Amino acid sequence: MSGTVAQAALGASAHLVAAPVVLPLAAGSLLLLLERVRPGWVAPASLAATLGFLAVALALLQRASGGAVEPYLMGNWQAPWGIALALDRLSALMLLLLGVLAVACVVYALGGRRGGDDRRGPHFHALFQFQLMGLAGAFLTADLFNLFVFFEVLLAASYGLLLHGDGAGQRARVAASVHYVVFNLVGSALFLIAVSMLYGLAGTLNMADLAQKLPQLPADRQALAQAAALLLLVVFAVKAALLPLYFWLPATYSSATAPVAALFAIMTKVGVYAIARVTTLIFGTTMVEPLLTPLALGTLALAAIGALAAPRLRALVAFLVVGSAGMLLLALGLGTPGTVSAGLFYLVHSTLVAAFLFLLVDRIALARGASDALQPRPLAGHWGVLGAAFFVGAVAAAGVPPLTGFLGKSLLLQAAGTTPWAGWVVALVLASSFLLVVAMARAGSTVFWEGGRAEASNRPSPDAPQGTPAGAKLALVALALGLGAITVGGGRLAAYTDATAAQMFDREAYIRAVLGAPVAPPAHDIRREMREREQAKAKTAAAPQEVNP
């Protein structure tokens, strides 16, 4: 008996790799049902599912940190033919980051006893779970077409989440949604063209198999393969908001409801992740370096200018997101294990900071009578706590010591020192950091100090909300603690990202693991049973007189 239990546990743990996709899918479907029959259960069920996701992500990180690439064959089909998932250090890190972010967003959205942002429109929690499913699938998949499908899942959910909300800003939100959806649909069309070109060339879409087959193409096909690769890069750059393709981001992020915007902080990172995956695994980093590096540097400069010119606090944070994408793509473009490791370190930090700031700015806007315009306005209540939190966020975002933004940037500068771009990188990263400090300082002093002066003549409006809901406090404190944890545990995180970068550049191990994944012996082989039944039938048909006189 205990043997079968142990066997069952072992079997279940082998399927854990698929859990980040399956769990949110099941939870989201269940939530759609609960909305109708038991509305009161929706909030706890959503929270439980998200916490479960975080637990699964932690378990997977534990497993991946051993250093092995763990493939999972969907439907038990051998790798290049079936759809495979693969868990490595990079996927596990992204999943854990997503889990932490998702818990903070759900807790914030639940708000306090009087309800929070999740009540401002239908289906928030279900859409949130589907978004998690799409993101987790994109991080785990080892198949390009599957990556496209998961992109569409996460985009479809994000369209719904972006429209979530009511009252003020609804018009801006709908207009931003139209742009966002059209832009992403064009991106999807390009994605399909690139993917089908690769299939036409190599006859496979499994990433490991592509990595093996593309270099073996004849020379006259190499140019086509490169065109497809660059087309893919354009698609991922749309998602990651690289320089010429970033226009959708500030309007979209600054019009979304706060918890949605905070979750969207990881959406640009999906693009970065996809670029990281395909360049290190399939196409090689040397091909993209001359293209990605200058564009990423341009993105950095532009984000700093945009942050200085931002008329609203949310737009300011949105430009910080653009800037962080620039930093990450710079790290990838330089394409040495050192810069990639520094980039991953910065990725964890910048995602948490962006989410923290989106949530915090929402609190600040509410305290100022639902306005985040960068103009002096009276601030309800005391500015001390909000101001201190904004200060911490600004320090982290701009990359000033002692927080991790500084560690990430210094790691990147150190690693970039050996590349031919060293001069440009150092100059632009430092200059953009300086401009971000100026932008954040200007925003903070306008909001907290000039607002404080206006308060004397103009008392806060009576409709300003009294106090902060417990959920919002909890989410902000949790994200701040997360930032503190990666600052204190920076050494361990850096060791992990170093190992991750080393694993990403070890393409052979990934290819071997995915293509060599053994098919599990089936408990029931339906095809064999059908064959046997057919044979038996044929036997009885061949000799009808003997069996059936």
Add this chain to the structure above:
Amino acid sequence: MALMLALFIGTLIGTGVWLTLRARTFDTILGLTLLGYGVNLFIFTMGRLRVDAAPIVEKTLPGSLLTHADPLPQALVLTAIVIGFAMTALLLAIALRARGEADSDHVDGHDSREAAS
């Protein structure tokens, strides 16, 4: 056949891009639809053009791509059609909502030239 199909895909995609770049949501949606058709045909051709070949293994023929059409692009194109159709429907709903909110079918919600005149 290859030339005809290439011209056809090119026309669809060219028209689609041109319409997508227009400033009215209805034109844009039509453009995206045409773009989707072009892309779907393109995926289909990536399995190589074959006439009189089944995508499912026939028992009388040896099971190889020499005697059969590649079934995978056909499966991919089905997925792409379904996703594209659903996304277009969603975009249509959002565009109608935007039209209702802003009382204009301009993609920005207002026409700067109309406002100026």
